Amino acid sequence: xxxxxxxxxxxxxxxxxxxxxxxxxxxxxxxxxxxxxxxxxxxxxxxxxxxxxxxxxxxxxxxxxxxxxxxxxxxxxxxxxxxxxxxxxxxxxxxxxxxxxxxxxxxxxxxxxxxxxxxxxxxxxxxxxxxxxxxxxxxxxxxxxxxxxxxxxxxx
DNA sequence: GCCAACGTTGGC
DNA sequence: GCCAACGTTGGC
Numbered sequence: 061x062x063x064x065x066x067x068x069x070x071x072x073x074x075x076x077x078x079x080x081x082x083x084x085x086x087x088x089x090x091x092x093x094x095x096x097x098x099x100x101x102x103x104x105x106x107x108x109x110x111x112x113x114x115x116x117x118x119x120x121x122x123x124x125x126x127x128x129x130x131x132x133x134x135x136x137x138x139x140x141x142x143x144x145x146x147x148x149x150x151x152x153x154x155x156x157x158x159x160x161x162x163x164x165x166x167x168x169x170x171x172x173x174x175x176x177x178x179x180x181x182x183x184x185x186x187x188x189x190x191x192x193x194x195x196x197x198x199x200x201x202x203x204x205x206x207x208x209x210x211x212x213x214x215x216x
Numbered sequence: 217g218c219c220a221a222c223g224t225t226g227g228c
Numbered sequence: 229g230c231c232a233a234c235g236t237t238g239g240c
Contacts, residue, residue: 071226093235116226174227193233195225 065201066099067111067189068126068162077112077124080164085129088159089137090145096198101158104128109206110162113189114171115197121173122209125165135159168213176212183208 068088070076080086091097110126134155137145150156174189181190188199201209 069226095235120227193225195234197225 063108064103064105065109065111065203065206066104066128067113067122067199067201069113069115069197071116072114072123073117076114077164077167080112080124080126080162081167083164085161085163087133087136088162089135091135091159091197092145092147092157093197096196097156097158099198099200100160101132103200104132104160106130109201110165111201111206111209119171119173121171121176122168122213123171124167126162127165129161129163132158132160170213172209172212177209180208180212 075086088100091100106128108128110128111122112124112126114120114123134152135145135157137143138147138150138155138157139152140146141148145157147156177184177187178190181187184190184205185202187201187205188194188196
């Protein structure tokens with residue numbers, strides 16, 4: 061079976077790796093970017109690896125591992141008028157926004173910081189995360205990048 | 217279909 | 229809190 065790898069960003073004040081550890085499994089709702097939507101809708105497979113990334117915080121970086129769980133589901137927040145993510149143009153018969161569940165795997169002993177990743181830019185090769193101005197909240201990760209980030213998490 | 221205005225992301 | 233980068237919106 062094909063296993064792919066992803067990086068998913070979350071602001072720790074909104075939803076941290078500790079929060080994921082606590083709930084074990086979280087519906088990844090609220091993504092309103094078509095490229096990120098397409099990854100969740102059509103490209104992810106159950107069991108795919110996820111680098112869990114903390115953004116918009118004192119030390120941005122990869123803080124642990126998660127996995128994609130289950131098939132794509134319509135993001136319920138798009139149909140909830142009380143939600144910040146409500147989309148009046150989305151048709152329930154043809155939902156515009158899709159989500160996956162994300163399951164906790166483990167938390168790193170220490171953050172693999174964005175700074176550290178930048179220092180490893182040569183080894184990591186082309187990595188959307190390191191491109192300037194990158195704002196995508198879900199990015200594909202190669203197997204080599206996945207392995208390298210894991211090795212950075214091991215040593216200290 | 218162009219593109220200026222606007223809103224959001226996210227590092228610093 | 230600032231602001232560069234970028235995606236989206238909407239007028240034309």
